Amino acid sequence: MTNDSITLSDKTIGRLSLYRRVLERTPKNNKPIGHIFSHELAALAGFSAVLVRRDLMTIGFSGNPKKGYDAAELLDCIGKFLDAPGGTNVALIGVGNLGRALLAYFTYRRPMLSIVAAFDANPEFTNRVIQGCRCYSPDDMERVVQEKNIRMGIIAVPSVGAQDAADRLMRLGVTGFLNFAPVALRVPSSVYVNQIDMTMELEKVAFYARQTKE
Amino acid sequence: MTNDSITLSDKTIGRLSLYRRVLERTPKNNKPIGHIFSHELAALAGFSAVLVRRDLMTIGFSGNPKKGYDAAELLDCIGKFLDAPGGTNVALIGVGNLGRALLAYFTYRRPMLSIVAAFDANPEFTNRVIQGCRCYSPDDMERVVQEKNIRMGIIAVPSVGAQDAADRLMRLGVTGFLNFAPVALRVPSSVYVNQIDMTMELEKVAFYARQTKE
């Protein structure tokens, strides 16, 4: 039914993720949504209705003009695109304030996407369980990443340690990073990096907040 | 020199913020950078050299074909665009794990952009100073936001409380939000919302990490 060879744009896969979460969370009269119209989903996700229809079109999902889209089927279809069949195991590098917040945020939230190990050089954290996740010393990285079949990493260390962490993980087969360090990771083109720069995001808001004030 | 009536694109202002941080942080032989070429700045920031030149062109900043761009002048010029003259005061709503991480992250980091007050209903936090920032009860929001001339808000509460927080802040004149709650805030067009959806970002990485594996 769903064909993985379709090329989804970056923006589209982000929206699919959001559609899914909105569908999972929003109940109608305390029971799961049965069917939903494109404009309803659009309102919940904060996009336009045609964008929703177009996204669903690109993943080959069809709705019913009178009833809308079947929510359960849609969830299933999105899952076929976004989730790896056996789930994806993630390592967190850096258990500082940000790292702990991320642990709290993601633990048990996405069944197919789990942070299964955290690493930090600070002995205050190593060999402890924090927010439900075991924290290891960086010395154990080689062993743990292979044992737990970790495929992606979240980098939440200061800028200076970010490239090192990425390099070590890449040598162990990790092909995707969520990088919170404000530094451009040098990676081969086969590795995907999603860069999140909090300061940049905050300064963007400050800029626009000022514009509208004047 | 710099004309504020130029329209900067969303992407451009994000990159300007990053250029600035990269310039501030990167020393050359332990002293501040004097001049820098577009391709050097591009490598540090993770973009292409043309894009750097284009961005600097749109803010009307000129370089020297032989020496590159004067770093100090560039910092000054970027500051003229991004910073409000007297600085921008920010309120943080929600002092949970994420909120505390943000406090730690932003405190004393950007001189012209300070989180000057935090709000949380949990009495465990109210009337305490956390990461250098005083935490108030939401009951004090009206008074504090006006006293401290707060112009923007960071929303780090669960989805269910996000719209309420935004509404209260907007009534007090706040015109920009950085929203971490995975919910579409309903705001008038005069208010800017920068939506950060961590789960979406993580799932995007998982998707691409899987693609490259196959």
Place this chain on the structure above:
DNA sequence: GTACCTCTGTGAATACCATAACAGAGACAT
């Protein structure tokens, strides 16, 4: 001085993305 080299600045081309516009299908009322 002249040829050459490197970098900036920028118009043109391209790629990407979202919106607009509309065809098609089914339900419903009259």
Place this chain on the structure above:
DNA sequence: ATGTCTCTGTTATGGTATTCACAGAGGTAC
């Protein structure tokens, strides 16, 4: 039965962002 309404599915259009390609300027080597 026929017209109308609403929603999906899809193509056409427009706008925006980035890259391409090259002109211009100044320094350097010889």
